[in-house]
Amino acid sequence: MSDYSRPKGTQDFLPEVQPYWEYVRTIVADLAREYGFERIDTPIFETTELFARGVGDATDIVEKEMYSFEDRGGNPITLRPEFTAGVVRAYIENGLRVQPKPIKLYSIGPIFRHEQPQAGRFRQFHQFNAEIIGTPSPLADLEIMLLAWDLYDRLQFRGLSFQLNSTGCPTCRPRYVDALVAHYHTHQDRICEDCQRRLQRNPLRVLDCKQAQCQPVIAAAPKISEHLCDDCAGHFSELLGYLDALGKPFTLNHRLVRGLDYYTKTVFEVWAEGIGAQAAVCGGGRYDGLIALLGGPETPAVGFAAGLERIIMVMEAQEVPVPPLPTPPVLIAHLGAVTRLEAVRLLAALREAGIGVQIAMSKSLKSQLRQADKAAARWVLILGGDELARGEVTVRDMASGSQQTISREGIVAWISEQLQHPA
Ligand code: ATP
Ligand code: MG
Numbered sequence: 001m002s003d004y005s006r007p008k009g010t011q012d013f014l015p016e017v018q019p020y021w022e023y024v025r026t027i028v029a030d031l032a033r034e035y036g037f038e039r040i041d042t043p044i045f046e047t048t049e050l051f052a053r054g055v056g057d058a059t060d061i062v063e064k065e066m067y068s069f070e071d072r073g074g075n076p077i078t079l080r081p082e083f084t085a086g087v088v089r090a091y092i093e094n095g096l097r098v099q100p101k102p103i104k105l106y107s108i109g110p111i112f113r114h115e116q117p118q119a120g121r122f123r124q125f126h127q128f129n130a131e132i133i134g135t136p137s138p139l140a141d142l143e144i145m146l147l148a149w150d151l152y153d154r155l156q157f158r159g160l161s162f163q164l165n166s167t168g169c170p171t172c173r174p175r176y177v178d179a180l181v182a183h184y185h186t187h188q189d190r191i192c193e194d195c196q197r198r199l200q201r202n203p204l205r206v207l208d209c210k211q212a213q214c215q216p217v218i219a220a221a222p223k224i225s226e227h228l229c230d231d232c233a234g235h236f237s238e239l240l241g242y243l244d245a246l247g248k249p250f251t252l253n254h255r256l257v258r259g260l261d262y263y264t265k266t267v268f269e270v271w272a273e274g275i276g277a278q279a280a281v282c283g284g285g286r287y288d289g290l291i292a293l294l295g296g297p298e299t300p301a302v303g304f305a306a307g308l309e310r311i312i313m314v315m316e317a318q319e320v321p322v323p324p325l326p327t328p329p330v331l332i333a334h335l336g337a338v339t340r341l342e343a344v345r346l347l348a349a350l351r352e353a354g355i356g357v358q359i360a361m362s363k364s365l366k367s368q369l370r371q372a373d374k375a376a377a378r379w380v381l382i383l384g385g386d387e388l389a390r391g392e393v394t395v396r397d398m399a400s401g402s403q404q405t406i407s408r409e410g411i412v413a414w415i416s417e418q419l420q421h422p423a
Pocket of ligand 1: 113123281283284305306307308309
């Protein structure tokens with residue numbers, strides 16, 4: 001046992017799980033490109049103030065989940081607990097607003113939240129995040145939702161559906177919040193302590209409380225859909241019309257909320273079958289107020305984020321086949337000190353020709369062949385004393401076990417020629 005273990009809630013991604021990650025990253029990049037999203041990479045850490053404002057002081061993330069510290073210069077720094085605030089900061093700071101709208105950006109990378117680790121919940125995890133900035137059109141909401149949908153569809157997730165709500169806007173939401181708070185005040189004695197606090201700080205959040213005692217109060221709560229202004233109601237019904245036209249299954253979920261003023265209108269999740277407690281595989285929505293809040297011009301925007309660990313968990317559980325990562329097709333085995341010089345020359349010659357190759361590093365042929373097996377090499381090129389003397393190489397086909405002899409001058413061309421044909 002090592003004296004050190006990884007920090008709670010983190011993971012080592014060993015080579016054996018990398019094919020899953022590579023596969024998911026490839027699908028994400030292909031999909032984003034097909035949808036016309038460009039990649040943006042922002043720093044893994046930002047000023048703490050950015051997240052306090054951009055995620056919101058009254059959120060669980062800012063209240064209790066951030067990895068925040070002072071750096072050596074005494075600057076308050078936070079490891080990003082989500083992508084959007086950093087992307088919006090970059091949008092403003094780099095003057096992207098002068099470009100024709102909408103601006104469609106995606107990111108993929110690690111996210112940090114100090115949560116209680118459990119199945120599918122980590123302290124360092126990874127998200128695929130996408131934003132459409134600069135348009136109020138419900139088509140943008142639709143495109144974000146379709147992008148999220150197609151991601152899971154392409155990964156062969158089954159039983160997909162949208163959970164959907166509108167959280168209104170600063171015009172209509174305050175009236176709804178008043179009605180909600182009034183309802184809760186008549187049930188003050190039946191709700192959990194967290195909800196008592198939420199009522200003060202961030203009342204909409206009572207709707208996604210998971211405590212059993214709060215469920216009847218939530219069930220009887222007024223619904224925001226009955227309080228939307230004309231603009232929000234029109235936006236929502238246009239979006240629903242598109243989803244209907246495409247035959248995408250959705251459930252109106254009155255409990256789906258974001259607690260903060262700059263989240264507006266659409267909020268959604270994608271749910272998938274067979275992933276138990278983590279039924280939501282991703283979440284997103286519109287945030288028309290955020291860019292102005294962070295110092296930019298009034299700019300509407302919509303986005304979503306998907307957790308990649310949960311995707312991979314499901315793929316492993318459902319044994320979704322993923323292609324193996326490519327390995328070098330050739331391994332050079334050598335027998336005896338004199339052959340080694342020739343072996344490294346052959347190694348260099350093959351690489352010069354653009355052929356993937358490794359050289360064995362143990363002395364016995366048996367363990368060299370074992371290495372070839374593990375490396376999934378297609379051929380082992382064996383250089384023994386006899387081969388060296390005759391100017392030849394023995395080629396062992398690892399799949400069939402058959403061997404043949406090829407001249408040293410001809411071997412690079414022979415391998416190249418073979419590689420033109422699929423194995
Ligand atoms: P949850 O309700 O599961 O806590 P959330 O509302 O905090 O999710 P978002 O902030 O919307 O989630 O993040 C989007 C996605 O990121 C989630 O749907 C999930 O797939 C993933 N995610 C969130 N927190 C974690 C975590 N601690 N570990 C792994 N994945 C996570
Ligand atoms: Mg969470």
